[in-house]
Amino acid sequence: MRLFLALCFLLGIPSGAPEIHSLKYFVTGASNVPNFPEYVVVGLVDELQITHYDSNTRRVVPKQDWMNKVTEEDPTYWEDESDVSLRDQQTFKVNIEIMKERFKQTGGVHIFQKMYGCEWDDETGEVNGFHQYGYDGEDFIVLDLKTETWIAPVQQAVPTKHKWDNDKEDLAYWKYYYTQICPDWLKKYVEFGRSSLMRKDLPSVSLLQKTPSSLLTCHATGFYPDRAQMFWKKDEEELHEDVVRGEILPNHDGSFQMSVDLDVSGLQDEDWGRYSCVFHLAGGQEVSKRLDKRDIRTNWKTNDGGLSPGAVAGGVVAALLLLIGCIIGLFIYKKKQPQGFRATNTSETS
Structure with a gap:
């Protein structure tokens, strides 16, 4: 499956059933992209954006008011998250240069991205994690949590796969993060924003x-x-x-x-x-x-010069509303006129 073709597209991906909650982070490192930050991180809960960081501001900021509740338990949360993102930003800059070498590229526009996070079923308690990288719109390397190995869809990712597969301590950490730490944070965020996340309005x-x-x-x-x-x-x-x-x-x-x-x-x-x-x-x-x-709303005219049924119905309703408004306005005006006085003409101006 192709990844990360456009960040705005990713933000619009439909979620699954309502009892499945998700916490996702989309990280984008850009090289030679005009009018776009070199590094951007967007956090989402159930596809609703909750945080934003970019290399211009160098600050992680909340995108939902209810996310500020996190500081009640951790007063330095936003500062700590900003420091982590700043360190990752430097790592991403190095990784882009490595990607250029792997693909034998010397210049041009290039995008290196990461998507990671977890899902939690609030009915069964089942959790699932995901961690994958993409380069220039294609999958680069993907973590398989079940086998605790990395999958390399392209030849250029094979050296990275071998290196990361041999780092057993790092693999153990990622498994713990995606089965314990990430779901715990997701549950907190869902509780903070329950009124917004559970909101359902039909059109x-x-x-x-x-x-x-x-x-x-x-x-x-x-x-x-x-x-x-x-x-x-x-x-x-x-x-x-x-x-x-x-x-x-x-x-x-x-x-x-x-x-x-x-x-x-x-x-x-x-x-x-x-x-x-x-x-x-x-x-x-x-x-x-x-x-x-009969339900079509339109303003086109029929062959005999009259309006279409939908337009006629709309016109009748509008005329009735206008008439009622005039009657109410006249009644209010009469009520406001001072009793015992009559309006007079005057030539004075102010």
């Missing part, structure tokens, strides 16, 4: 279309977290053709939105009811909306 789903010949958009907004999927299906089977999926985007209130488009230009009227738009939130919750012309 409102709408059907949108600019014109009868445009793609039909199924739009979901207001959901949380951002670990979600959205797709069209026909007769209970997921569609892959004539479908365009959009990205998950943030809303101003911290929730998210996304959309998926369907080409309906060739659909017969009798087939519309066979299609449904499905939103699936991590954890199994779903919202399904069947394709119905």
